Amino acid sequence: MEREYKIRLDIQNISKCFSMENGKNHEVVRELSLTVRDNEFLILLGPGHCGKTVILNMIAGLMQPDYGNICLDGKNVVGPNPDMGMVFQKIGTLPWKNVMENVELGPKMRGIPKRERRKKAQHYIDLVGLHGFEEHLPKHLSGGMKQRVGIARAYANDPQILLLDEPFGQLDAQTRYNMEEEIARIWEQEKRTILFVTNNIEEALMLGDRIILLTECPARVKQVYQVDLPRPRDMMDCRFLQMRREISENTDLSI
Numbered sequence: 001m002e003r004e005y006k007i008r009l010d011i012q013n014i015s016k017c018f019s020m021e022n023g024k025n026h027e028v029v030r031e032l033s034l035t036v037r038d039n040e041f042l043i044l045l046g047p048g049h050c051g052k053t054v055i056l057n058m059i060a061g062l063m064q065p066d067y068g069n070i071c072l073d074g075k076n077v078v079g080p081n082p083d084m085g086m087v088f089q090k091i092g093t094l095p096w097k098n099v100m101e102n103v104e105l106g107p108k109m110r111g112i113p114k115r116e117r118r119k120k121a122q123h124y125i126d127l128v129g130l131h132g133f134e135e136h137l138p139k140h141l142s143g144g145m146k147q148r149v150g151i152a153r154a155y156a157n158d159p160q161i162l163l164l165d166e167p168f169g170q171l172d173a174q175t176r177y178n179m180e181e182e183i184a185r186i187w188e189q190e191k192r193t194i195l196f197v198t199n200n201i202e203e204a205l206m207l208g209d210r211i212i213l214l215t216e217c218p219a220r221v222k223q224v225y226q227v228d229l230p231r232p233r234d235m236m237d238c239r240f241l242q243m244r245r246e247i248s249e250n251t252d253l254s255i
C-alpha cells in the first residue's frame with residue numbers, strides 16, 4: 001500500500017515565457033508539476049540555465065507563472081510570502097550588521113520583542129555552529145560561515161518552506177562538502193520542508209529524500225528519483241554510486 005503524505009506545496013502545470021528585446025519569446029518553464037511533502041528534503045536538479053531559479057522565484061511569489069497554479073498549504077501563492085524563506089547562491093548578509101543582527105532581522109521586522117527574538121536568533125546561530133561569532137561582521141567570516149548566517153537567518157523567520165537556490169555553489173569543494181553535511185544535520189535536528197536547487201548530482205544524492213530531475217531549457221520534469229539511502233549518506237556506498245551513474249546517464253549534467 002502506498003504511504004500517504006501531507007502535501008505542503010502543490011505546483012500544477014506552470015509555464016513561463018519571457019519576451020525578449022528582439023521580439024522573440026524565450027520559453028523557460030513548460031507545464032511543470034511537482035509536489036513537496038511535509039518535512040521533505042526535495043531536490044530540484046537540472047543543468048545550468050535550465051530555469052531552476054525562475055521556478056524558485058515563482059514559488060517564492062517573486063514572479064508569476066503565465067499558466068498554472070502554485071499552492072502553499074492549499075492557498076494560491078500570489079506574491080512574496082513570509083512563509084517561504086529563501087537562501088540564495090549569492091551570499092546575502094547585510095555587511096554593516098553583525099551575525100546576531102543579521103539573524104534577528106526577520107523577527108525584528110515582524111515586531112517580535114527584543115528578548116524573544118534574541119533567544120530565537122541565538123538558537124539558530126548555535127544550530128548552524130556559529131556560537132561565539134555573534135558579534136562578528138560578515139567581512140570577518142569565511143564564505144561557508146556567511147552561508148551559515150544565511151541559513152540561520154532563513155530558519156529564524158519560521159518559514160513553512162525553505163527555498164535554497166544553489167546555496168553552496170560559490171564555495172570551494174571542501175567547504176561545500178562540509179556545508180552539505182551541515183545542512184543535512186540541521187535538517188535532521190530540526191525538521192523543515194526544504195526545496196533545494198542544485199546542478200550537482202552528488203549534492204542532490206547527499207541531501208535529497210527525492211530528486212526531481214529537470215530537462216534542459218525549457219524546464220520540464222524528466223524523472224523523479226526516490227532516494228532511500230540511509231543518512232548520513234556515504235558517497236562511496238555502492239547504492240549511492242549506482243544512483244549517481246543512473247542519474248548521470250539520464251542527463252547532460254557533468255559529474
Ligand SMILES: Nc1ncnc2c1ncn2[C@@H]1O[C@H](COP(=O)(O)OP(=O)(O)OP(=O)(O)O)[C@@H](O)[C@H]1O
Nearest residue numbers: 018026028046047048049050051052053054055199
Ligand atoms: N527576467 C528574465 N527575463 C528574461 N529572461 C530571463 C529572466 N530570468 C531568467 N531568464 C532566462 O531564463 C533562463 C533560465 O534562467 P535561470 O536563472 O532560471 O536558470 P538556472 O537553471 O537557475 O541556471 P543556473 O544553474 O546557471 O543558475 C536563462 O536563459 C535566463 O537568461
